Amino acid sequence: MSQTSLPPAIDQDYLALLDSDRISGRTRQVMEERAQTSDAGYTPRQLSQSAYDVLGALAARVLPQTAILPDATINIAARIDARLGTPGDGWRFATLPPDTEAYEQALNGLDSQARQRYGTRFSALDAGLQDSLVHAMAEGALETDRLDGTQMRSWFADLRADCVQIFISHPAVQAQLGIDAVFNGGDGVFQGFSAWEKA
Amino acid sequence: MKSRRFDDHEIVDVVVVGTGAGGAPLLAELARSGMKVVALEAGPRFDPRQHTPDEATASEIYWLEERLSGGANPMAFGGNNSGTGVGGSMLHFGAFMPRIDARDMRLHSETGKGVDWPFGYDTLLPYIERVEREIGVSGPENYPWDPERRYAYPPPQRNGAAQAMIRGCDALGIRNADGPTALITRDWGDRKACVGCGACHQGCRNGAKSGTDVTYLPVAVSAGAEIRPNCFVHGIERDSTGRVTAIVYRENGEDRKQRCAALVLAAGAVETARLLLHTGLANRSGQVGRNYMAHISTQVWGRFDEIIRPNKGYPSLTITEDMMRPEDADFVGGYLIQSLGMMPLTWATGVARGRGLWGEALTNYLRGYNYMAGLGAHGDCLPNDDNLVTLSDEIGRAGVPKPKITFSYGPNEQAMHEHMARTMTGIWEAAGAKDIWSMDRAAHMIGTCRMGTDPDDSVVNPFGRSHDIDNLWICDHSVFPSATAANPALAIMALSLRTAEAIRAR
Numbered sequence: 001m002s003q004t005s006l007p008p009a010i011d012q013d014y015l016a017l018l019d020s021d022r023i024s025g026r027t028r029q030v031m032e033e034r035a036q037t038s039d040a041g042y043t044p045r046q047l048s049q050s051a052y053d054v055l056g057a058l059a060a061r062v063l064p065q066t067a068i069l070p071d072a073t074i075n076i077a078a079r080i081d082a083r084l085g086t087p088g089d090g091w092r093f094a095t096l097p098p099d100t101e102a103y104e105q106a107l108n109g110l111d112s113q114a115r116q117r118y119g120t121r122f123s124a125l126d127a128g129l130q131d132s133l134v135h136a137m138a139e140g141a142l143e144t145d146r147l148d149g150t151q152m153r154s155w156f157a158d159l160r161a162d163c164v165q166i167f168i169s170h171p172a173v174q175a176q177l178g179i180d181a182v183f184n185g186g187d188g189v190f191q192g193f194s195a196w197e198k199a
Numbered sequence: 200m201k202s203r204r205f206d207d208h209e210i211v212d213v214v215v216v217g218t219g220a221g222g223a224p225l226l227a228e229l230a231r232s233g234m235k236v237v238a239l240e241a242g243p244r245f246d247p248r249q250h251t252p253d254e255a256t257a258s259e260i261y262w263l264e265e266r267l268s269g270g271a272n273p274m275a276f277g278g279n280n281s282g283t284g285v286g287g288s289m290l291h292f293g294a295f296m297p298r299i300d301a302r303d304m305r306l307h308s309e310t311g312k313g314v315d316w317p318f319g320y321d322t323l324l325p326y327i328e329r330v331e332r333e334i335g336v337s338g339p340e341n342y343p344w345d346p347e348r349r350y351a352y353p354p355p356q357r358n359g360a361a362q363a364m365i366r367g368c369d370a371l372g373i374r375n376a377d378g379p380t381a382l383i384t385r386d387w388g389d390r391k392a393c394v395g396c397g398a399c400h401q402g403c404r405n406g407a408k409s410g411t412d413v414t415y416l417p418v419a420v421s422a423g424a425e426i427r428p429n430c431f432v433h434g435i436e437r438d439s440t441g442r443v444t445a446i447v448y449r450e451n452g453e454d455r456k457q458r459c460a461a462l463v464l465a466a467g468a469v470e471t472a473r474l475l476l477h478t479g480l481a482n483r484s485g486q487v488g489r490n491y492m493a494h495i496s497t498q499v500w501g502r503f504d505e506i507i508r509p510n511k512g513y514p515s516l517t518i519t520e521d522m523m524r525p526e527d528a529d530f531v532g533g534y535l536i537q538s539l540g541m542m543p544l545t546w547a548t549g550v551a552r553g554r555g556l557w558g559e560a561l562t563n564y565l566r567g568y569n570y571m572a573g574l575g576a577h578g579d580c581l582p583n584d585d586n587l588v589t590l591s592d593e594i595g596r597a598g599v600p601k602p603k604i605t606f607s608y609g610p611n612e613q614a615m616h617e618h619m620a621r622t623m624t625g626i627w628e629a630a631g632a633k634d635i636w637s638m639d640r641a642a643h644m645i646g647t648c649r650m651g652t653d654p655d656d657s658v659v660n661p662f663g664r665s666h667d668i669d670n671l672w673i674c675d676h677s678v679f680p681s682a683t684a685a686n687p688a689l690a691i692m693a694l695s696l697r698t699a700e701a702i703r704a705r
Contacts, residue, residue, distance in 0.1 A: 027252060068566060138557065160561070177569065192397075193394070
């Protein structure tokens with residue numbers, strides 16, 4: 001996945017709302033930090049470099065960003081790697097090992113399937129062949145060395161959730177989609193949306 | 200809400216583990232009667248003004264210690280399911296507060312399936328009405344399924360999803376109403392009226408939502424109770440006769456004890472069972488961890504032509520109880536339907552997991568967020584021998600094994616799920632939704648220490664006292680003999696007041 005050196009630009013109207021009294025100081029700080037995070041030179045801390053490379057290529061197929069962010073890309077692989085160093089979301093499939101291990105095994109398994117079937121690493125495959133592997137994984141039909149087809153399918157559900165959570169939390173994406181959820185009230189006046197207009 | 204701190208060596212009258220719907224009403228009741236009571240809360244004390252609608256950050260109010268989820272229908276925990284902090288899961292609960300349908304408490308008598316509760320709805324009703332009065336619940340002037348019922352506050356404003364559900368139900372002749380919600384719509388003391396910020400699940404910032412953090416806990420503290428946050432209980436000490444003498448907890452990495460004359464576990468259906476399994480106590484029946492249930496909580500989503508903005512307003516206002524015993528049911532029991540708005544991250548997670556989209560299809564679907572509205576059901580679930588909480592072989596917090604939850608639908612749950620999906624799809628078609636799809640999911644954790652009169656078949660008696668240890672009580676949704684269709688918080692709180700009476704009487 002190509003990576004721009006700057007984080008995605010944010011729509012001016014949204015930036016004005018970030019500066020307004022409709023958002024709390026704490027939430028403003030969270031959103032601004034997230035907006036300014038640049039993962040251009042990110043090196044993985046939880047995953048191996050090889051697994052991380054597969055994740056970068058895979059995330060681009062699972063959640064392509066151009067239709068929403070035409071000029072820049074959020075480095076989802078970097079954000080997932082960072083997420084894997086946190087306590088997690090409170091649960092995991094009992095059939096899968098702990099998250100970091102599951103990611104490592106699934107990504108390496110996907111890569112070795114790419115080599116076995118097409119003679120090259122996953123990230124070097126063309127998009128069509130990558131998608132055929134993803135499709136098999138989604139159907140529960142991708143057996144790998146460590147994880148069977150059912151486990152890979154479960155892991156793929158976790159991956160999709162991680163991708164969309166990182167993506168839709170980003171201020172640039174919320175700006176593009178017109179999502180105003182974080183502007184539900186400030187510290188001084190807690191406006192809420194009680195008297196909202198429909199549009 | 201500053202409180203005193205009892206000395207660890209002082210024998211307090213009662214230690215309560217947990218400050219949510221189960222622990223807090225009882226804590227207030229016992230403190231008001233002059234007893235020395237301490238609540239130990241595993242999570243921190245949050246400043247409500249610092250709650251944030253950013254969902255990723257708001258996960259601080261969820262129970263994030265890892266649980267292993269197994270079975271044919273593994274449940275998601277953490278987000279919008281299991282809470283932490285002073286106030287427990289009511290910090291994040293959705294405030295939807297229907298009452299139990301009386302028929303659900305005697306399902307076995309009615310159908311030969313499931314179980315009956317050891318007492319009827321009439322026993323519970325006075326406590327339910329008291330909870331509603333004491334915490335503040337809003338609802339319609341005339342509740343179609345219970346015309347006698349009155350609510351102290353008028354309903355909040357209807358959001359886009361609520362209006363769409365009314366349209367769909369009206370077109371099909373399905374009765375509907377503004378649902379009962381545990382929030383106030385007029386200022387009350389320090390608490391402010393709901394402003395429709397839409398972030399109930401991320402923590403209420405102005406005290407409108409009637410969680411224990413702004414209701415029973417301040418009452419308890421002003422009556423002399425202590426609330427001790429950041430304390431994870433992992434041991435129970437007993438004397439030679441087997442009675443509880445102290446609990447062991449970890450605070451700031453250090454193990455401490457609090458001596459007590461009686462112990463109440465109110466940590467929820469997973470953590471209460473986990474602690475009892477870990478300590479090996481109160482399980483002569485072998486029932487601890489068994490009969491784990493959830494609500495069958497199928498959702499249906501659709502896209503509307505008009506803008507909805509699903510993050511705005513109280514998320515889930517419209518209700519129908521017409522499916523509590525549908526005429527064409529091929530299952531026993533019934534379910535409620537409510538309208539669903541939803542915050543973006545929660546919604547996108549449901550799309551990613553539940554609809555299985557990926558690639559351009561996923562990206563394009565996310566673009567429609569502002570035009571989406573949903574319907575959600577909560578349905579009864581039969582106790583089943585194969586659904587249970589056990590200890591895994593992985594070590595978790597303070598050395599206690601991580602819990603493993605095994606949950607699978609039986610034929611009744613599957614049939615109910617399919618009926619829900621059909622019914623809600625019909626409502627959404629009638630409301631004008633397009634691209635309608637349904638998501639199979641279960642919510643809420645119920646059972647694992649059920650109450651009953653037979654010590655061979657239940658963990659606690661009908662008042663919540665352990666059959667095995669006479670100064671150990673359980674007061675949360677683990678004691679529910681059956682799930683019923685209603686969201687559990689109201690009944691948990693009602694039972695908490697009832698258990699408090701029983702403790703006081705001893």
